[in-house]
Each structure stands twice: as C-alpha cells, then as structure tokens.
Amino acid sequence: MTDRQNHSPPLSREAARALLAWQLAAGADEAVGDAPVDRLAPAAPSAPVSRPAGTGTPGDAATLPASDHGAHDPVMSARARAREATSLEELHHILEGFEGCALRFTAKSLCFADGNPEARVMFVGEAPGAEEDLQGKPFVGRAGRLLDRMLAAIGLDRTSAYITNVVYWRPPGNRTPTPQETQVCRPFIERQIELADPDVIVFLGGAAAKEMLNRSEGILKMRGKWFDYDTGRRTIRAIATLHPAYLLRQPGQKRLAWRDLVAIRKALSD
Ligand code: URA
Numbered sequence: 001m002t003d004r005q006n007h008s009p010p011l012s013r014e015a016a017r018a019l020l021a022w023q024l025a026a027g028a029d030e031a032v033g034d035a036p037v038d039r040l041a042p043a044a045p046s047a048p049v050s051r052p053a054g055t056g057t058p059g060d061a062a063t064l065p066a067s068d069h070g071a072h073d074p075v076m077s078a079r080a081r082a083r084e085a086t087s088l089e090e091l092h093h094i095l096e097g098f099e100g101c102a103l104r105f106t107a108k109s110l111c112f113a114d115g116n117p118e119a120r121v122m123f124v125g126e127a128p129g130a131e132e133d134l135q136g137k138p139f140v141g142r143a144g145r146l147l148d149r150m151l152a153a154i155g156l157d158r159t160s161a162y163i164t165n166v167v168y169w170r171p172p173g174n175r176t177p178t179p180q181e182t183q184v185c186r187p188f189i190e191r192q193i194e195l196a197d198p199d200v201i202v203f204l205g206g207a208a209a210k211e212m213l214n215r216s217e218g219i220l221k222m223r224g225k226w227f228d229y230d231t232g233r234r235t236i237r238a239i240a241t242l243h244p245a246y247l248l249r250q251p252g253q254k255r256l257a258w259r260d261l262v263a264i265r266k267a268l269s270d
Contacts, residue, residue, distance in 0.1 A: 200264060
C-alpha cells in the first residue's frame with residue numbers, strides 16, 4: 001500500500017453518507033463484522049489449502065456435503081437430497097445442511113415454513129425478506145401481516161394454513177432470486193408440497209405462480225384461475241393470487257385479491 005493510500009483524508013460526513021447510501025442500494029444492508037477489513041491490502045502469499053467439505057464457494061464440489069459428492073451439479077444434488085426426505089421434519093433438517101444454494105451464505109436463517117403442516121391449504125410465496133430472515137419464518141414482516149389479515153377474512157389463521165416460499169433464504173437486499181437460486185430450491189419446495197399434501201395450494205404473486213405452474217403469463221392474467229398441480233402422486237387444486245407486498249403498494253387491487261380469497265374459501269368448503 002502506498003503512503004498516499006495509508007494517509008487518505010477522512011471522508012466528509014456527506015461523502016460517508018453517500019457511500020453508505022450507495023452500499024444500501026447495492027444490497028449491503030447489514031454490517032457483517034465489527035472490525036473494518038482492508039480489502040486493498042496486498043494478499044498474503046497463498047499456500048495450498050485442503051478444505052473440508054462444506055467450506056468452499058457455494059456450488060463448487062468442495063462446498064457440497066459428503067453425501068452430495070458425485071452430483072457436482074447443485075440442482076441434481078438438491079433433487080437427490082429432497083428425495084431422501086420422508087417427512088417434513090427430515091426435509092427441514094436436510095435443508096439446514098444443504099450448501100448448494102449460494103443464498104444460504106448471505107442469509108442469517110433458513111425460512112422453512114410457518115403455520116400448520118397438516119392444514120388443508122398451503123400458501124407459497126417467492127422468497128423471505130429482512131424480517132423473515134431475522135425470525136427464520138416466512139411472511140412475518142409487513143407483507144406477512146397483510147397475509148394474516150387476508151387469511152382472517154376467510155376464517156383462516158396460522159393454525160389452519162401452512163406457509164412457505166419457493167426460495168428458502170433471503171436474497172441480499174431483497175433482490176429477485178436468480179434462476180439458478182430458484183432452480184436449486186425447486187426440488188425442495190416440490191417435495192415440501194408432496195409431503196404436506198394439502199387439498200389447495202395458493203401461490204402468492206407472479207414469481208411463485210409462474211415458477212411452480214410452469215407458466216409464462218403475468219399474475220394479472222393468471223390470478224383467480226384454478227390450475228392442476230401434479231405432485232407425481234396426486235393432482236392438487238392450485239390458484240394464484242396477488243402478493244401481499246404488491247397489495248401494500250397497490251391497495252386498489254385488493255378487490256381482485258378478495259375475489260380470489262372467496263374462491264379459496266369456497267374450494268375449502270367443497
Ligand atoms: N415475501 C415473500 O414472498 N415471502 C416472504 O416470506 C415474505 C415476503
């Protein structure tokens with residue numbers, strides 16, 4: 001490091017604020033350590049390293065636990081691991097040890113599910129946000145509170161609904177999960193649906209609906225229609241509705257969500 005770099009003038013308050021704002025916009029919304037790290041310092045000479053499994057770059061062979069070796073493709077590994085689960089508890093446990101999704105390295109917690117796994121209706125959203133990441137449960141932030149009110153409107157609550165997401169870890173800065181992140185979680189959510197075996201599935205928002213129903217149209221076209229979701233063993237009635245986070249931004253669209261809720265209530269009374 002040069003003398004000039006060592007003695008750079010301290011940042012002004014405005015410059016520091018602008019730098020922080022830029023970092024927040026880029027998704028760095030949490031400090032990860034108390035001590036600052038000088039990433040411009042010359043690198044120490046590298047020695048050959050032997051890494052235990054599970055400590056490498058996400059998705060590379062060394063990152064995968066022992067049972068994942070032989071399936072270096074994280075999606076193949078996810079399929080194999082998801083198939084091993086014979087109960088929701090086992091699936092939860094397998095996901096806790098699964099290192100094939102890069103998001104687990106930036107998230108604080110795994111958000112597996114909330115609510116009653118025996119419920120007749122299962123709600124599936126996109127991915128956890130900041131509050132969910134802190135609490136390790138899906139839909140516990142602002143959108144989750146609106147979801148609770150939507151459930152209450154048709155006589156449901158978290159004892160009579162099972163709630164999860166397509167992606168189990170929070171994407172940094174709440175960005176949209178990448179196709180790779182979604183693909184690697186997909187075998188687990190498919191298995192979770194199969195094991196929970198609800199009578200009705202409600203996909204919350206376009207991202208979850210498009211992914212799980214393999215469709216390309218927008219949520220405003222898809223919502224309110226019934227689809228068949230095939231688990232391979234059984235066909236489950238599935239419907240898509242507007243995501244509560246979208247309804248917080250567009251409260252005028254709540255009338256459409258209400259129609260979907262009425263259809264869900266009717267399906268549950270059949
Ligand atoms: N949005 C989602 O899709 N899922 C959550 O758990 C929270 C917000």
